[in-house]
Amino acid sequence: MRNKQWLLAVLPFFLFSCVSTKKFKDAEAKNAEITSKYSTLLGEYNDCMKQKTDLNTQKATTDNDNSNLRNQIADLQKQNDFLKQNSTTMLNQLESLSVLSNSQAESVKKSLESLGAKDMYIQNLQSSMAKKDSLNMALVMNLKGAIGNLDDQDINIKVDKGVVYIDISDKLLFKSGSYDITDKASVVLGKVATVLKNQPDIEFMVEGHTDNVAYKGSGDLIDNWDLSVKRATSVVRILQNKYGITPSKMTAAGRGEYVPLTGNGSAQDRAANRRTRIVILPQLDQFFKLLEQPK
Template sequence: MRIKNGIMLGLLPVVLFSCVSSKKFKEAEAKYTQLNGAYAEMQGKLRDCESNLNNANNDISKKKGEIDALNTQIDLLKQNNNAALKQLQDLSVISGAQAESIKKSLDNIGAKDMYIKDLQSEMARKDSLNMALVMNLKGAVGDLNDQDINIKVDKGVVFIDISDKLLFKSGSFDLTDQAKVVLGKVAKVLLNQPNIEFMVEGHTDNVPYKKNAYLLDNWDLSVKRATSVVRVLQNDYGIPPARMAAAGRSEYLPVTSNDTPEGKAANRRTRIVILPQLDQFFKLLEPNGGRQ
């Protein structure tokens, strides 16, 4: 019994020591596991930091490359600006020597531009006046056949063509009574335009005129017919003679062929030509009027 108790007393410290060591071991093991987990977590964060650092370094390198490229462009721009400034300096020397000449050239260009605008304005005004005149004339003689009297504008000039069958008998330069009625309608419009000057032209066909004591040929006939019209406009309708001129064209300015009777009839005509008011254009050509 004493032996058994002795053995038990001898084993008791061993058992107690084993129990205490196992508990500490488990606690240490748990602590190790915890620390190992923390270490792994720190390793992960370290890797993330290294990755972020690498990305940041890459971004910095990229931005540095862009900055270098921009600096290169800035250097090129500076060089170009310097070259441009140099050219401007060179030009400034030239312009300084020729400034007065350039100024005169620019003034001359401006004056010519204004001169052209004045001409265009005057031409537009003239065209408007011509169209108004044509409308008035057509209104005045509106009851007459267009084949007997034709009013038109050609190249800025107003023409009034009156068939000779309305004005004269064949081969004669004496005006008929009907002619005075027609000329009276035309004269009424012309009197309302006191600034207008005109020329009366006589025209014939190509049939040779049988000369007599008064006339030698178609030249004479065309001129006499023109002067007959001018006299009536002056004496019967009061148009100032200074506004008129008389001319003969004979057979040499036909409006159509003389190969047919209709063609000959069309060529036998009296034409009133409204003369352009060239004095207005001549004023523009003067030094002060034209600004040259």
């Protein structure tokens, strides 16, 4: 009888302990899930802030380029105003003359027409510059969006002096001393190709770059010149044969070790110099068409 009374007294304690342990484990699992989601969201937030910083840097560069061009335009405007003032003075002097020959009158007329054309040229130049900058920034944002959150050490997209550059590290594209495209690189090039194909008027150059360490491999390669050229042609072949980029829109070039991003004093610097660069070539003919007067 006493044993039964003892069992009845202790049994609720064990039942309460089991229930509490289960609740604790459930809470612990839920806390781990929340922590995991928080880490994921924090990573996405940091990626967004990094992209924002990159775009702000690109915008600052573009604003600086625009500022320089505005200064040039202001100088042209001053010269134009000076010429206008001189023309007005000249007309006033001619009005005081009793005789104005036909040839003199025609010369003055042409001078005034030239000034008017120069005014229009300056206005069109300002408008064309703004349009070109907008198109370049839109292209950069499309490329960044297509590629995603790939490490900037592996791929970097920027605008410099009105030209769009895409730098891809060779550790992503090739194995050391090789010019065979890796599977991972092929996927990245496919994303770049998707954006470029949507811009049918774009032409670009693929440049191969190496560090200054002499090539010591064997086979058909002689030196870094050869290696850089072979890597550039490997990229354009992938873009043409696998992703359908029109070959007439592409140029392959090898720059060897002679256009480094930085010195070659450390392993990190040499790694930065080993890269493949896609240069979106400026369409000067299209740019100047923007300046033409409508017929």
